[in-house]
Amino acid sequence: MIQLIDHVAITVRDLEETVDFYAKLGFKVGTRSESLTQITLFLEAGEARLEIFAPKHATCSLKLSEKDQGVKHVAIKVDDIWQAYREARSRGIVFEDEPRRTPLGNIVAFFRDPNGVLLQLLQR
Numbered sequence: 001m002i003q004l005i006d007h008v009a010i011t012v013r014d015l016e017e018t019v020d021f022y023a024k025l026g027f028k029v030g031t032r033s034e035s036l037t038q039i040t041l042f043l044e045a046g047e048a049r050l051e052i053f054a055p056k057h058a059t060c061s062l063k064l065s066e067k068d069q070g071v072k073h074v075a076i077k078v079d080d081i082w083q084a085y086r087e088a089r090s091r092g093i094v095f096e097d098e099p100r101r102t103p104l105g106n107i108v109a110f111f112r113d114p115n116g117v118l119l120q121l122l123q124r
């Protein structure tokens with residue numbers, strides 16, 4: 001059912017500084033997308049992937065406080081999201097919503113661990 005931790009998503013204050021830092025570790029910029037308020041990109045090194053979210057300060061009134069920065073979610077890759085979703089629910093996991101398709105064509109479902117960490121089931 002679970003294949004691996006697919007990626008960790010991080011909300012950052014400064015995109016360039018973050019990309020420069022992870023480049024020193026060998027990460028390269030992969031897929032990039034933008035909305036009116038944020039830039040999202042993947043940093044990749046081998047099998048490791050980080051999803052970076054950065055506000056577009058020129059068009060976004062959002063000012064990140066210290067508590068808004070850091071881990072956004074941890075994505076857990078599964079081979080069959082509907083089976084994983086049903087099995088997790090039968091074991092008492094409460095999801096925020098049913099699985100849904102993303103603009104990139106993946107299927108995701110979100111839930112939280114007992115500490116409030118946002119987790120994502122992901123089927124690519």
